[in-house]
Structures are given as structure tokens and as C-alpha cells.
Amino acid sequence: MSIQYRAVQWNRHKRIYDLLLVAGVVLFIAVFMIVGLTRWQGTAAAHPVTLLMRATSSCAITMLSIILMIGPAARLSPRFSPLLYNRRHFGVTMFLVALIHGAVAVFWYHGFGIVNPIVSVFTSNARYDSLSGFPFQPLGVLALAILFVMAATSHDFWLKNLTPTVWKTLHMLVYVAYALIVMHVTLGFLQDDVSWVYGALLGGTAVVIITLHLVTGVREWRRDSRDEGQAFGEGWIDVGSVDDIELNHAKVVVLRGCERIAVYRHADGISAISNVCAHQNGPLGEGRIVDGCVTCPWHGYQYLVHNGQSPPPYTEKIPTYDVRVEGRRILVNPEANPPGTEVTPASIPSETSGDRA
Amino acid sequence: MSNDFYVGYLPLPQHHRRFLIVLLPVIGLLAVLVSFILSSQQSDPGDGNWDLASTTTLTGRVTVDPYPILSVPGSEGAPERQVLLITMGKVGGDGFTQPVAGEWITVTGYLIARDGRTMLTVKHAPTDITVAPNSPAREPRRTISLGRHRLRGEIIDPKCYFGAMKPGEGKVHKACATLCIAGGIPPMFVTRSEAGERTYYLLTDSEGNGLRGDALEALLPFVADPVRIEGEVDRWGDLLVCRMDPGSVVRE
Ligand code: HEM
Ligand code: FES
Numbered sequence: 001m002s003i004q005y006r007a008v009q010w011n012r013h014k015r016i017y018d019l020l021l022v023a024g025v026v027l028f029i030a031v032f033m034i035v036g037l038t039r040w041q042g043t044a045a046a047h048p049v050t051l052l053m054r055a056t057s058s059c060a061i062t063m064l065s066i067i068l069m070i071g072p073a074a075r076l077s078p079r080f081s082p083l084l085y086n087r088r089h090f091g092v093t094m095f096l097v098a099l100i101h102g103a104v105a106v107f108w109y110h111g112f113g114i115v116n117p118i119v120s121v122f123t124s125n126a127r128y129d130s131l132s133g134f135p136f137q138p139l140g141v142l143a144l145a146i147l148f149v150m151a152a153t154s155h156d157f158w159l160k161n162l163t164p165t166v167w168k169t170l171h172m173l174v175y176v177a178y179a180l181i182v183m184h185v186t187l188g189f190l191q192d193d194v195s196w197v198y199g200a201l202l203g204g205t206a207v208v209i210i211t212l213h214l215v216t217g218v219r220e221w222r223r224d225s226r227d228e229g230q231a232f233g234e235g236w237i238d239v240g241s242v243d244d245i246e247l248n249h250a251k252v253v254v255l256r257g258c259e260r261i262a263v264y265r266h267a268d269g270i271s272a273i274s275n276v277c278a279h280q281n282g283p284l285g286e287g288r289i290v291d292g293c294v295t296c297p298w299h300g301y302q303y304l305v306h307n308g309q310s311p312p313p314y315t316e317k318i319p320t321y322d323v324r325v326e327g328r329r330i331l332v333n334p335e336a337n338p339p340g341t342e343v344t345p346a347s348i349p350s351e352t353s354g355d356r357a
Numbered sequence: 358m359s360n361d362f363y364v365g366y367l368p369l370p371q372h373h374r375r376f377l378i379v380l381l382p383v384i385g386l387l388a389v390l391v392s393f394i395l396s397s398q399q400s401d402p403g404d405g406n407w408d409l410a411s412t413t414t415l416t417g418r419v420t421v422d423p424y425p426i427l428s429v430p431g432s433e434g435a436p437e438r439q440v441l442l443i444t445m446g447k448v449g450g451d452g453f454t455q456p457v458a459g460e461w462i463t464v465t466g467y468l469i470a471r472d473g474r475t476m477l478t479v480k481h482a483p484t485d486i487t488v489a490p491n492s493p494a495r496e497p498r499r500t501i502s503l504g505r506h507r508l509r510g511e512i513i514d515p516k517c518y519f520g521a522m523k524p525g526e527g528k529v530h531k532a533c534a535t536l537c538i539a540g541g542i543p544p545m546f547v548t549r550s551e552a553g554e555r556t557y558y559l560l561t562d563s564e565g566n567g568l569r570g571d572a573l574e575a576l577l578p579f580v581a582d583p584v585r586i587e588g589e590v591d592r593w594g595d596l597l598v599c600r601m602d603p604g605s606v607v608r609e
Contacts, residue, residue, distance in 0.1 A: 011366045024385060028392045035396035046402035047523040058395045062388060078363065079376045085365040108522070109533040113447035114540040124532035124539075126578065133582060137532060192527040195398035201391070288362040300364040 060098035072212035095151040136188030143180035252285035269345035272321035405471030405520030423567035424543040425450035437594030449541025453482030461492035471519040510548035531581035558599040576603040
């Protein structure tokens with residue numbers, strides 16, 4: 001949030017989050033190894049290195065699946081937002097676990113030979129023209145490379161320097177990485193004579209992830225088409241009634257079919273700001289006024305409602321909109337003011353009780 | 358008001374606390390369950406074994422053609438044991454067996470064994486090899502011809518398959534097996550009967566020479582894939598050998 005960058009801005013929630021995360025990873029890998037080592041024993045035992053390779057890969061894909069579910073889950077119910085709060089640590093941890101898997105695979109299956117191990121990953125199986133024989137390992141390498149770039153740029157330093165738009169686009173590559181990993185498993189492990197359970201779990205998880213994204217997408221699309229502002233005379237757009245908005249809450253409205261704004265009702269009246277958080281484009285209209293500031297539901301960045309500026313010492317700024325109230329209707333000027341522009345809140349006429357909402 | 362709104366750096370609202378107290382253990386339990394299922398559903402890694410804890414010493418006649426093999430006389434009328442000689446890593450035994458080709462030797466190494474088939478990993482050549490006294494007279498290799506056969510199965514690198522890597526077969530292991538065979542580990546073929554019984558064949562070219570150079574290159578793309586081969590099968594002691602044209606492998 002500040003202009004100074006620390007490795008991590010620790011707080012109690014992040015500490016608990018990370019503790020549970022690491023405990024989960026250790027537990028997952030331990031259960032996998034213990035079950036694997038006790039099920040086949042003596043000369044029938046699986047090699048512990050192979051087991052470690054599989055334990056870490058299974059852990060990483062499970063983590064990635066959870067990561068991909070958190071986003072839409074938090075949009076469907078704010079109760080999941082504590083999981084979203086520190087999701088980048090989840091992502092970095094997942095990358096590290098996947099890295100162990102990849103490193104063990106390169107060492108184990110490509111080391112000790114007459115070819116450079118890294119070269120061997122790409123050349124030892126050269127059936128690029130076949131589907132069932134396709135070299136699945138380069139797909140894993142590609143996915144790991146994407147996860148590496150994401151983990152390396154996960155810090156707010158990069159977010160700021162790449163601009164949130166570029167950063168966000170870069171981090172959308174997680175879906176490419178996920179697709180590559182699904183192929184990596186489907187064209188690799190699943191091609192062998194393995195239990196049907198693996199295919200079912202992989203497919204089932206993918207279906208849940210896709211469904212969650214579709215459901216949230218449709219929900220937002222519906223809300224946007226319902227809450228589209230209506231033209232009101234020259235240069236103003238009617239975005240609804242003051243009575244639609246609860247105190248210290250906002251309504252998200254679409255202006256001219258594209259921009260989303262957050263129309264807040266607060267102690268001093270009505271203010272309109274961009275819906276897009278300067279941090280990671282979080283939906284400000286789904287936040288609240290906390291301590292007099294609009295507070296982003298994703299990571300808690302704050303903005304003064306009347307000028308879109310983060311309270312000092314922070315320096316973020318978002319665009320504001322001119323707003324007035326006619327009767328009970330809220331009118332917004334769709335031309336955004338430059339980020340951080342002061343706009344006097346429109347006061348709500350007091351003749352009727354405004355607390356129907 | 359905002360007491361149901363979660364902000365990471367503020368105290369957790371009651372509403373969220375109650376939810377998380379249920380959600381987090383559920384996620385934890387699910388993770389343990391997934392881990393348990395994934396691990397317990399793994400296929401049988403096989404009963405191959407690479408005993409790296411103890412060494413084995415064998416005495417016999419070493420041949421390098423088609424591949425480095427130690428022929429150990431069978432005790433009490435048992436067939437002659439053919440033990441493939443290799444070294445550490447994904448490389449064959451050509452290098453260290455050349456100087457003692459044809460000799461009667463005593464050699465120490467780590468045994469790899471599965472289904473009665475054995476290989477010896479010689480770690481410290483040439484110190485672990487001595488030309489042994491009391492060499493019996495050299496005899497030509499006794500070959501019993503079993504005729505032409507069509508075999509369905511998988512080309513394996515026997516080192517991994519017999520126990521160096523567990524499991525060491527199939528698609529996940531294809532690149533590794535290719536690397537091993539390219540490095541000089543003799544290619545073998547495994548077939549599986551309906552009852553699950555495995556039979557192994559050492560692969561040579563049609564003349565019975567070891568597969569090297571271009572002949573090996575022709576074979577490599579088929580390693581670890583389900584394939585069909587056709588060739589003349591011979592028996593040397595306890596080993597089956599299939600003489601085949603490496604260009605005639607057909608994918609199933
Ligand atoms: C350097 C990159 C990678 C390499 C060389 C690689 C290699 C491999 C290999 C050789 C296998 C088969 C292992 C076996 O079962 O014997 C495998 C399986 C698998 N990989 Fe990767 N992989 C890489 C990256 C990844 C990444 C980034 C993920 C993401 C989580 C991943 C997830 C999996 C999964 C879930 C399996 C199936 C379970 C298993 O067999 O371990 N891999 N990979
Ligand atoms: S997106 Fe991170 S605080 Fe708004």
C-alpha cells in the first residue's frame with residue numbers, strides 16, 4: 001500500500017494463513033508418502049524418489065485447483081474472502097511445491113545419462129506428432145515457467161511497476177498453466193494403466209472450476225445488464241434511487257455499457273467513484289465504508305470517498321465522478337474526473353426517510 | 358454496519374469466524390482424503406529389486422557380443438545363468454567389459470533382479486573385476502532355436518524395469534527408458550500373459566548382433582510404447598533372445 005516496499009507486510013491474518021498453508025502442504029505430502037511406503041513394502045516397495053515426485057505433483061495440482069476456486073467462490077459469497085486475502089502466498093507456495101516435483105522428475109528420469117538432463121526432457125521422447133505418445137513433460141516445463149513468472153512478479157513492487165493492467169493480464173496466464181497441467185497429466189500419467197480414480201478426480205475438479213467461473217460470470221453479466229444506468233437529459237445518467245443503497249454500502253452501476261462505477265451512500269450523502277481498485281482491480285463497489293473510507297473487499301486498500309485518494313501516507317488515486325440527487329434519483333456525470341479529484345458528495349433531501357433499504 | 362465485512366488487517370468479524378471454523382477443517386480433511394486416495398490407488402510398482410546394501414560376487418565367462426553378459430554355469434544341472442553387466446548411471450557395460458572380453462572372470466557388483474532375471478551393476482571397474490584362475494575350456498555358446506515368433510508387449514530398459522526405478526515402465530517412464538537404452542543398456546522386450554506372467558527377451562538385430570548406431574536409432578522411438586515385434590527366438594541358458602529387424606516394430 002505504501003510507496004516503500006517490504007518483502008511482506010505481515011499481519012496476524014497473513015501469519016495464520018501461511019501457517020495453515022504450510023501445515024496443509026506438509027500434511028498432504030506426509031500422508032501421501034506414508035500411505036505409499038506402507039502399501040508396498042520390501043522388494044515390492046515403490047521407490048521413495050518416485051513417491052516424492054508423485055506426492056509433490058499431487059499436492060501442487062490440488063493447491064492450484066483450490067486457488068482457482070477461491071476467486072469465484074469469494075465473488076459468490078464474501079464469506080470466502082479471508083481465503084482470497086493472502087492468495088498470493090498460496091500461489092507462491094504452490095509454485096515451490098511444483099518446482100520440487102519438476103526438479104525431482106528432471107533429476108530422476110533425465111539425470112545420470114549421456115544427454116544433458118534439461119535437453120533430455122525435450123528430446124528423449126520425440127513423438128511430437130502423436131497424441132497418445134506425446135511428450136508430456138515439456139508441457140509441465142512450460143506450466144512451471146508460467147508459474148515461476150507469476151511467483152516472481154507476485155510482489156506489489158512488480159504490480160506497481162508493470163501497472164495493474166499488465167500485471168493482471170500476466171496473472172491471467174494461470175489459466176494457461178492450468179490447461180497445460182491438465183494436458184501434462186492426461187497425456188502422461190493417465191496414458192498408463194492406472195486407476196480410473198485419477199481421471200475422475202482430474203475431470204471432476206476441472207468441471208467444478210469451470211462451473212464456478214461460469215456461474216460468477218453469468219451472475220455479474222446479469223447484474224450489469226440490470227444495473228445499467230439510464231440516460232437522463234443532457235450529459236447525466238440516472239443510476240437508481242438513493243433508497244436502493246444501504247448506508248455505507250455501494251451499488252455497482254455500468255455506465256455507457258462499459259465502465260463500472262461504485263455509487264456509495266455514506267454519512268455525508270452520495271459519492272461515485274471508479275469500481276476498479278488501484279491495487280489489483282478489485283471491485284470497490286462490493287466493499288464498505290470503514291472508518292470513513294471506501295475499503296476494497298479484496299485486500300483492504302482504502303480511499304476517501306469524496307476524492308478517491310488513499311489516506312496519507314498512502315498515495316493511490318482512483319477516478320471520481322460528479323454526482324447529484326434529484327428527488328430520490330441519483331444522477332452521475334459519465335465523464336470521469338482525473339484520479340483523486342475532489343467532488344462534493346450530493347446530499348440526500350431529508351423530507352422522506354431514507355432508511356427503507 | 359460493517360461488522361460482517363472482512364478486512365485482512367482488522368479483527369475477524371464473528372460472522373466470518375464462525376464460517377472459517379467450519380470451512381478450514383473441511384478443506385484440511387478433504388486435502389488429507391485426496392492425498393490418501395491418490396496415494397493408495399497407485400499401481401503395483403512390481404517386485405523388482407536393486408540391492409544397493411550388499412554386493413554380490415559372481416564368476417563366469419564374459420562376452421561382449423551382442424552385449425556385455427556374464428555366463429555363469431548353472432549349479433546342479435540348472436541352465437547357465439546369463440547376467441547382464443552394466444555400470445552405475447544410464448550407461449551400459451561396453452566400456453569396462455571390452456578389456457576382459459572372452460575371459461573367465463570374477464566380478465563384484467550390486468544385483469538387480471526381477472522374475473528370476475538378473476543384472477549386475479559393477480560400480481568400481483576395473484578393480485571389481487579379476488581374471489579368475491581355473492578357467493574351464495572355452496566352448497561355443499549353446500543356442501537352442503525356438504523358431505519364429507510374434508510378440509506383443511513393451512520394449513523396456515531392463516535396468517529400470519528390473520528394479521533400479523520403481524516403477525520403470527510405461528508412458529511416464531518412456532523418456533527415461535529411451536535415455537537408458539540410448540546410453541547402452543541392452544534393450545529387452547517384455548510380454549505379459551493373460552494370467553499376468555511376464556516373459557523377457559533380449560533384443561538383437563536379425564543376425565544376432567547387439568543393437569547399436571542406426572539400428573538402435575530405429576528402435577528408440579518405440580521404447581515403452583505398446584508394440585508388436587516379430588523375430589527368431591533363441592534360448593541361451595536361462596535367457597531368451599529375439600533376433601529381429603529393428604525397422605519392423607509396429608505400434609499396437
Ligand atoms: C519441469 C517441469 C515438469 C516436469 C519435468 C514434470 C515431469 C513429470 C513426470 C516425469 C511425471 C510422471 C511421473 C511418474 O508418475 O512417474 C509427471 C507427472 C505429473 N506432473 Fe509433472 N512435471 C513438471 C511440471 C509439473 C507441474 C508444474 C505440475 C503442476 C502442478 C505437474 C503436475 C503433475 C502431475 C499432477 C502428475 C501426475 C502424478 C505423477 O505421476 O506424479 N508437473 N510430471
Ligand atoms: S484489489 Fe487488492 S485491495 Fe483492492
